[in-house]
Amino acid sequence: MNNPAYPTDAKQRATRILDGCGGHSIGAYSDSAGVRVIREDIANYIRQRDGHPSNPDDIFLSTGASDAIKSIMKLLLTGKTGKDRAGIMIPIPQYPLYTATIAEYNAHPIGYYLDEDNTWALNIDELKRALNEARYHCKPRAIVVINPGNPTGQVLSRENIQSVIKFAKEENLFLLADEVYQHNIYAKGSQFHSFKKVLMEMPAEYSNMELTSFLSTSKGYMGECGFRGGYCEAVNLDPDVKAMLLKSISAKLCSSVAGQAAMDVVANPPKPGEPSYELFEKEKSDVLGQLAQKAQLVTKTFNSIEGVSCNVVQGAMYAFPRISLPPKAIQAAQAKGQNPDAFYCFQLLENTGICVVPGSGFGQKPNTFHFRTTILPPVEKIQVMMELFKGFHQKFLQTYK
């Protein structure tokens, strides 16, 4: 604490967190919901973000956001099987945590297709179609929305979120808002609207709905994945359900206190006038500025290539371009027993060393083909990669023309 290498405000933050820990040490168990002072900082962060009250008692810290999402999904289980098991609506394409967790808990996934022609927005007619078809197979209980989208990179408009909230109200669905990319907004005109803020500013019948929202230290400008920091804010939760939630997470004792401390740093960053502020702001805007530049670069390049189209990467860390595959390529894939998009991705890997993930790993509309690529490598590498990709794709089209 006397080391002059650390700025005084960083030391004050560390001391404040340690004072909130048992024995002034991150080596001690915390409350199962997390260190109190950290939950207060998170509530404060949410309050400032949304302009609405946030209660530290509605917040629990977790081992990455994945752990919190699993804890909430567990609450939705009925223990029933067959047609009576719980159905959970998830976007297609989706982040595979959701299908994996639904399978683990023997629930039923209700996939709704994101609207690719409308920048991967949620289409309410499609939500209704998916829900009505699923009623034959399960009891629908909840809807998951990922905003900004993973792997699709869209940022939902306020109006789109309002429509989803109304739909959830009408259909009596519990809301899970996966908002782990809330700091990753790049496109002009795009803005992050939290589900909480939108819901709180709707009439009382909506603003008292149950809602869970998730954040992580693994994304944003931080990318501190190894710390496994995360939290859930559970708004308007039925008190009996909340008691059961706390009981259920207490079997895990607590999440990593080092991860909790990392989450605090996100919730309570350096303020103007503090010694760390300038360096922090510089790092943050450098990281986010470069991501924005790369988001634009990949969108532009993909759309310049014949047979490739890509929605604007408005947010998150991924592009999910659509590729038109010639019939001969599809036949060649079938002959190898591969999905056509997987066949394409393997060819790309073998010919260029570029590794992307086939769209079939995330789900996509039948007879459409996509892949996911991240925008995380440095700008210069992305530039080289896009050139390599372009050359490969043109050769691929010629080969299977």
Added chain:
Amino acid sequence: MNNPAYPTDAKQRATRILDGCGGHSIGAYSDSAGVRVIREDIANYIRQRDGHPSNPDDIFLSTGASDAIKSIMKLLLTGKTGKDRAGIMIPIPQYPLYTATIAEYNAHPIGYYLDEDNTWALNIDELKRALNEARYHCKPRAIVVINPGNPTGQVLSRENIQSVIKFAKEENLFLLADEVYQHNIYAKGSQFHSFKKVLMEMPAEYSNMELTSFLSTSKGYMGECGFRGGYCEAVNLDPDVKAMLLKSISAKLCSSVAGQAAMDVVANPPKPGEPSYELFEKEKSDVLGQLAQKAQLVTKTFNSIEGVSCNVVQGAMYAFPRISLPPKAIQAAQAKGQNPDAFYCFQLLENTGICVVPGSGFGQKPNTFHFRTTILPPVEKIQVMMELFKGFHQKFLQTYK
């Protein structure tokens, strides 16, 4: 790394771990099973402990041992219900993680009573009784053994472990050995025998049995609970099952890399001749020496009190004394709608400020009453506590005589 305040061997260890991490940072995701070099250190630790080979590919790191235990229990699920659901044998008294996890996964707990008259050993006749009764309610699939015992503090003999392994073989039960207290051995003549070592030294029909064993950074001489470090060694696991295990843990991405690093420090402690060695050995033997002293003190004091009897605290961190409650006390508890042991513990708390946990929270034979106390407070505090307890207990007996 140039800070002279840290011993060179500590810096070398830290550098070695960081070199094993993506981007040389504990802020990056690791492999789902954990950082390779840490798994190698753990395999080496097990090899030295047991004198038998250990394979880093059989080891996965986890968010505390609890998380690994849950991951393994999940594998035992059949997805079936009613009489066909999975049954898991657990000791009574038990650590509540087990009943909580069994309930979470809709499995059936098969409680076997530990033999209080035989220093809480496992009695094979009792295992058979419990198993045979449970066959009407479930399909028995696994047996959990906690050694050293929590909350009962026994250290199992080699012969007792051999008998349990034979029993598990005969009944085709999967073995879970909760060995998180393996460093906490106090009583003269008591020695920790890992299930792995005992199993490996039995004939081939036993030494090729599937076995899982768990360790944590939260116990031992470390007590670094907040880091949530832990691991599982899964020996002789069927390759298909192992692949499924790895797939299932990969949905959580990885455990806290800070926790993994803490686990490494346990597996690869300072060696003779290294700058940290003497201080490390002193700290370790001070902590374990004091625990041994307190284990002896509480055993002796409890047994000196009328109506209290306590098995020797051979290991772990707890005493689980038995108390004889007069009929009038039992009636007074019933009048308040409380379990008699809970009634006793509340009276103790209100009259002395001493907080212990009623035996009914861990399970106990019908019409017997116990409580659990830890031996963690400093010696002077334990001495005061035991005096206060003695006074309370005598007054309690007089009141309800």
